[in-house]
Amino acid sequence: MNHDPSTDHLALPFFDAAHRDIAARLPEWAAAQDVDERDDRAACRDWVRRLGDAGWLRYCVAAEHGGALPALDSRALVVLRETLAFHSPLADFAFAMQGLGSGAISLGGTPAQRAAYLPAVARGDKIAAFALSEPDAGSDVAAMQLQATPARADCVADEPDGALMLDGRKTWISNGGMADFYCVFAKTDPQAGSRGITAFIVDRGTPGLDDSAHIHVMAPHPLAELVFTRCRVEADQQLGERNGGFKLAMQTLDIFRASVAGAALGMARRALAEAIDHARRRRMFGQTLADFQLTQAKLGEMAALIDAGALLTYRAAWMRDTQQGSMKERSVAAAMAKMTATENAQRVIDMALQMHGGLGVKVGTKVESLYRDIRSLRIYEGATEVQQLIIGKAVLA
Structure with missing residues (x-):
């Protein structure tokens, strides 16, 4: 049986040469991979390494940070994910989470943040994660309870140069427990609803971050709950504008x-x-x-x-x-x-x-x-x- 799907749809005017190039090269590569997926975490690490070595993760970041195209391109992501999911939904997951997990850095990161994380994401050297959902804040993002409060009692929450402490929980976090860094969204102004959320980059192993609680689901994927207990984030870990996280x-x-x-x-x-x-x-x-x-x-x-x-x-x-x-x-x-x-x-x-x-x-x-x-x-x-x-x-x- 020839498992390669038809690529006739790539002739549609929605696509250009860059997308057709992906469709011409990716199916043969994907079909040739032999990954043992019985352990979902080991398999995802394997897929990230393979996707990185083959250059496919370069479509998760812009060219100036080692990416394949000038900017993040939705059509390229669609073609890649459609092809990978045809062969292995876990390969698709590994690819997608590299893009989603680092996407906030691509969009809102400082030059230093982008240089520190995005090239490593494109190579597969760092595994990314996007930490937004909470036990009582899924579709209702504004209901999140993770708090970012001043590390020093004599600071105020909107002081731009002050370190903050994160306290609370995140759940359903893809790549949780195996990511090298998390893009974490927290309340910096609890009274402001969606207008009081700020994003931060938190590296694995940061004191006060516990990502050991794995979540098991019907189709095995690496998921975990994150618990933050007086987890310190410095001013240069803020991602984007204060209260601009939503x-x-x-x-x-x-x-x-x-x-x-x-x-x-x-x-x-x-x-x-x-x-x-x-x-x-x-x-x-x-x-x-x-x-x-x-x-x-x-x-x-x-x-x-x-x-x-x-x-x-x-x-x-x-x-x-x-x-x-x-x-x-x-x-x-x-x-x-x-x-x-x-x-x-x-x-x-x-x-x-x-x-x-x-x-x-x-x-x-x-x-x-x-x-x-x-x-x-x-x-x-x-x-x-x-x-x-x-x-x-x-x-x-």
């Missing part, structure tokens, strides 16, 4: 939201490929499964669902890269892409599993693992319901 977090997520849709497309395309292969080989009642009209109808529905999500995804990434429309219109396009691609991928993978019959629920088969892998994409980086609200409010306006 905007920085949203800008970072906006770049990567369409790429989540890209990952969903990759998983859906793999499920369709597995379903086609199975339908052609499985014999019943004197013919192959593919000979039944019901099978053909299901495969047709799966292909249409994938293409519907793909067109919205490519449009959203193109709009972001080329600054088409207003910022609000770009956010709505990304919401439509993320919602449609992830929800459609869930349906496609479910149909592929059903087509496999009993084999579909056997642990170790590809459709079984895809069934677990796809589920979290409908939740993280903005659950489907959040995307629906974004779209609905825009329609009403």
Whole structure:
């Protein structure tokens, strides 16, 4: 079976030569990798090293910091994640977290911060993490409770040169417990809601940071809870403007939201490929499964669902890269892409599993693992319901 997906969609006007170059080179490289994924943490470290050595992580940062393209490019991220997720959702995870985990530094970091972290991210020498979610602050970011308070009693919270102490918890942190640094968002003005959040870079091993509590989920990925207890951050660890953290977090997520849709497309395309292969080989009642009209109808529905999500995804990434429309219109396009691609991928993978019959629920088969892998994409980086609200409010306006 040829597992490489078609790249016909790269002929669409959304893409240019740089994106077609990725699509021409990445599938062969990805298919040739042989990573033992039984230990998700060891596998992710392996994938980061391989992605770094092969130059693919260079698409996570801008050219001036060792990147492959002049700026972070949503279409490149989509093509990369779609291809990696087709071959290995864990490879996609490892790649995506390098970009998301360092994205706030790319957008808001000082020249010194960018020089200290971004080239190492591009090489795979440092593993990055984005620490935003909390036990009671997921979709409602403004409800976060992690506090950044003056280290000295005679300082005030908005003093620009004073060290601060972090106290509180973060949870569902991807790469938690194995990251070399965390981009952490904390309340510097507790009364100001989303306008009182500031970002900081916190290195692994900083006194007062405990990232040892691993979280186990249905599709194994490195996740952990972070506990901050009088964790000191100096003034030069502040990321972006004081109390400008919410905007920085949203800008970072906006770049990567369409790429989540890209990952969903990759998983859906793999499920369709597995379903086609199975339908052609499985014999019943004197013919192959593919000979039944019901099978053909299901495969047709799966292909249409994938293409519907793909067109919205490519449009959203193109709009972001080329600054088409207003910022609000770009956010709505990304919401439509993320919602449609992830929800459609869930349906496609479910149909592929059903087509496999009993084999579909056997642990170790590809459709079984895809069934677990796809589920979290409908939740993280903005659950489907959040995307629906974004779209609905825009329609009403």
